[in-house]
Amino acid sequence: MAANANEATADIDAEADEGGAAAKKKLPLKLIAIAGAALLMVAGGGTGAYVMFSRKHKAPEEEKAHAPVMKPVAFLEVPDVMVNLSNPGSDRNQFLKVKIVLEVADQELVKQIQPVMPRVLDAFQTYLRELRPMDLEGSAGLYRLKEELTRRINVAIEPARINAVLFKEILIQ
Numbered sequence: 001m002a003a004n005a006n007e008a009t010a011d012i013d014a015e016a017d018e019g020g021a022a023a024k025k026k027l028p029l030k031l032i033a034i035a036g037a038a039l040l041m042v043a044g045g046g047t048g049a050y051v052m053f054s055r056k057h058k059a060p061e062e063e064k065a066h067a068p069v070m071k072p073v074a075f076l077e078v079p080d081v082m083v084n085l086s087n088p089g090s091d092r093n094q095f096l097k098v099k100i101v102l103e104v105a106d107q108e109l110v111k112q113i114q115p116v117m118p119r120v121l122d123a124f125q126t127y128l129r130e131l132r133p134m135d136l137e138g139s140a141g142l143y144r145l146k147e148e149l150t151r152r153i154n155v156a157i158e159p160a161r162i163n164a165v166l167f168k169e170i171l172i173q
Contacts, residue, residue: 073106076114077102078117082096098170102153109162112157146164146167149165153165
């Protein structure tokens with residue numbers, strides 16, 4: 001029986017050694033994984049810090065020298081446009097009065113647009129007469145109106161192009 005007890009103790013010690021060896025093998029793998037993750041974080045942070053702090057700071061004079069030069073724009077006033085809006089099914093007529101200014105790249109373009117102003121006004125009239133009062137509701141309606149007028153003017157004055165249509169006054173009555 002003593003022999004069996006010694007053998008049992010030896011078996012338990014052997015299992016403990018195997019378990020201890022397995023535990024010792026797992027512990028370094030976990031440490032390696034944790035150390036690798038920490039190393040990646042430190043390397044990423046170091047790279048970010050290097051990029052952030054290694055930029056050369058320019059003097060204000062140098063920044064102004066490299067700033068894009070804004071060319072002055074020119075504005076062209078369009079004669080007031082007044083149209084009756086399309087309102088099917090209603091006895092009441094509604095009118096739209098619009099004062100518009102065109103933003104163009106330079107004064108030379110203003111000289112090119114002046115001779116074709118009747119074509120521009122025709123494009124305004126034909127489009128605006130088809131609008132319904134609900135088409136002009138809210139800022140989204142006015143934005144769509146502005147974009148459509150810009151597109152139609154650019155078609156009318158091709159190959160010249162305007163930058164934007166600016167509303168000075170919009171009156172719906």
